[in-house]
Amino acid sequence: MTVQARELAELFLAGEDEKAMDTVFEYLESHSHDELYHELLTPAMYLIGDWWQENIISVADEHLATAICDFVVSAAELKRKPKNGIQRKVMVLGPEGEDHYIGLKMVSSLFKDHGWEVKYLGPNLPLDAALAAAKRWRPDVIAMSAALVYRLPALKMYSDAFRQLDFKPAVLIGGRAVAGADISKFRTEKTLVVKDLPQLKNWLQTGKEVEDGSNLSI
Amino acid sequence: MAPTSPFDGWPLPAFQLNSKLEIIHSSEAAQSMFGNPASFVELLDSGSVAKAEKYLRSSRPAAPVELNFFDLDGEVKLCDFHCKQTGEFPLIAVAVPKDERVMKISRQLADLRKRLNDTNYDLLLEKEETEKLLQRVRQLSAPIIELGDGHLLIPFFGDLDSAKIESISAPILSAAYEKHAEMVILDMTAMDHINEDGMDYLNSLLQTFKVMGTGNIITGVKPEHAKQLHSLKSATDLRFEASLSAVLSERRFVN
Ligand code: B12
Numbered sequence: 001m002t003v004q005a006r007e008l009a010e011l012f013l014a015g016e017d018e019k020a021m022d023t024v025f026e027y028l029e030s031h032s033h034d035e036l037y038h039e040l041l042t043p044a045m046y047l048i049g050d051w052w053q054e055n056i057i058s059v060a061d062e063h064l065a066t067a068i069c070d071f072v073v074s075a076a077e078l079k080r081k082p083k084n085g086i087q088r089k090v091m092v093l094g095p096e097g098e099d100h101y102i103g104l105k106m107v108s109s110l111f112k113d114h115g116w117e118v119k120y121l122g123p124n125l126p127l128d129a130a131l132a133a134a135k136r137w138r139p140d141v142i143a144m145s146a147a148l149v150y151r152l153p154a155l156k157m158y159s160d161a162f163r164q165l166d167f168k169p170a171v172l173i174g175g176r177a178v179a180g181a182d183i184s185k186f187r188t189e190k191t192l193v194v195k196d197l198p199q200l201k202n203w204l205q206t207g208k209e210v211e212d213g214s215n216l217s218i
Numbered sequence: 219m220a221p222t223s224p225f226d227g228w229p230l231p232a233f234q235l236n237s238k239l240e241i242i243h244s245s246e247a248a249q250s251m252f253g254n255p256a257s258f259v260e261l262l263d264s265g266s267v268a269k270a271e272k273y274l275r276s277s278r279p280a281a282p283v284e285l286n287f288f289d290l291d292g293e294v295k296l297c298d299f300h301c302k303q304t305g306e307f308p309l310i311a312v313a314v315p316k317d318e319r320v321m322k323i324s325r326q327l328a329d330l331r332k333r334l335n336d337t338n339y340d341l342l343l344e345k346e347e348t349e350k351l352l353q354r355v356r357q358l359s360a361p362i363i364e365l366g367d368g369h370l371l372i373p374f375f376g377d378l379d380s381a382k383i384e385s386i387s388a389p390i391l392s393a394a395y396e397k398h399a400e401m402v403i404l405d406m407t408a409m410d411h412i413n414e415d416g417m418d419y420l421n422s423l424l425q426t427f428k429v430m431g432t433g434n435i436i437t438g439v440k441p442e443h444a445k446q447l448h449s450l451k452s453a454t455d456l457r458f459e460a461s462l463s464a465v466l467s468e469r470r471f472v473n
Contacts, residue, residue, distance in 0.1 A: 052269075052284070053268065053269045054269075055269070055273060055279055055281065055283050055284070058284055059284060059296055059316070059320070060320055063320075063323075063324060063327070067327075099328055101331075119339065119342065120335070120338075120339075121335070121339065122331065122332060122335040124328070124332070133339075149264055149265075
């Protein structure tokens with residue numbers, strides 16, 4: 001039987017880094033990294049969010065859980081076999097004021113898995129710094145994430161700024177805030193809204209978006 | 219302000235709410251921190267609304283409930299919300315802003331992560347630069363020298379391995395093609411080590427020249443390469459010459 005998200009969430013909250021890592025490595029023996037992120041770690045973190053809503057844990061506990069989850073994601077990264085490069089570059093970041101970054105790390109990892117060269121700039125990156133990095137490195141794609149619903153306007157502002165760049169990078173946006181939002185408000189060209197990792201994987205493999213209405217070009 | 223407020227002089231944000239969670243009274247501290255809307259849930263971050271409704275309307279827990287408030291500067295403020303356990307209304311409750319120390323540690327952690335990340339990023343840029351240089355060095359280790367009269371001279375420097383081959387093959391072949399080379403002289407005087415990939419490459423390069431109708435001569439073969447290169451000779455009609463200078467003078471490039 002494979003490990004449940006609940007077990008892992010409990011290890012995160014208990015600060016059991018070693019046990020969490022062992023559990024994840026065991027899981028990886030019979031599962032892919034995509035499955036690890038989408039089916040185990042994301043649900044574990046969402047469960048932690050549910051427990052906060054149920055007043056079982058506090059934000060301080062979430063801090064600890066995030067640190068352990070981050071550690072486990074980094075450790076899992078090292079277990080990945082390097083793929084041959086396909087000469088495509090992606091820059092990954094969160095807009096200013098957005099500190100949630102676990103999703104961003106997973107997105108980076110998925111791109112690497114598909115042979116992309118990844119520049120992970122982390123969350124809470126001011127627009128100036130993001131633009132400077134983009135001009136210097138000229139990525140094919142810029143991927144952004146937001147968990148806070150009120151960061152959607154920032155995502156839009158950043159996307160607009162990136163699309164002004166002369167080398168015309170494609171802009172991908174995702175994250176909890178995006179997955180739940182009415183994104184038709186932000187509709188413009190050349191920004192893709194990607195709901196979750198399976199959709200991202202699909203895009204990476206086929207270059208096409210999933211046409212299910214929840215995933216529109218904005 | 220209503221003179222009948224039960225909270226006159228209270229030092230903390232305090233509220234009196236009816237069963238629709240509308241604010242009947244709030245303390246001065248509450249108003250200066252969060253403002254004074256009609257409904258209590260308007261003070262909250264959207265991710266805290268369901269939690270507030272659940273725990274304030276019914277099943278009130280003994281422990282305080284953590285809720286995220288928006289302050290008047292638009293910043294999210296995490297508070298411990300204390301209220302009476304019995305389900306009666308009007309409800310009297312106090313919001314205690316969370317200890318700044320937790321927030322401070324959280325900011326410090328974020329700073330540390332940022333610094334680690336910046337370092338990673340700088341290292342990545344440096345690695346990229348180094349790779350470009352290395353690539354350049356590889357290309358320079360097999361320069362293509364035009365001698366005139368349809369002759370190209372390519373001296374190999376250093377080791378011949380797969381990474382080097384990858385960077386030198388295309389320039390060599392396109393030079394031979396574009397310059398209509400009739401004869402390519404490969405000089406091994408300064409070549410160190412050839413590994414298996416190197417031999418395979420040399421073999422396929424020579425085959426390609428043959429197809430293109432380009433002749434070739436290998437000069438400067440050292441004893442340690444002789445054995446490896448000998449196997450090539452049977453596969454292609456190759457000419458070996460001991461010294462580059464002999465070849466050059468024979469072809470009147472030097473006197
Ligand atoms: C852990 C956590 C924290 C931690 C850690 C944050 C960190 N550094 O990462 C801490 C405690 C620090 C924190 C802080 C805050 N948080 Co918080 N947090 C969470 C929690 C519980 C889990 C988040 C998480 O790690 N998820 C796991 C990751 C993997 O999921 P994900 O981000 O959704 O990413 C997945 C997909 O969306 C997708 N994806 C993500 N990005 C992208 C991008 C692209 C291009 C693609 C293709 C896909 C993609 O792939 C990922 C993998 O499956 C959520 C609850 C929840 N349900 O989400 C609240 C939550 C997001 N936080 C919330 C809030 C309000 C805050 C604070 C404002 C609270 C405060 N009092 O300080 C601060 C804000 C900090 C800031 N300025 O950003 C609210 C947001 C509500 C809202 N209005 O939007 C939530 C929903 C909790 C709640 N119910 O109130 N938080």
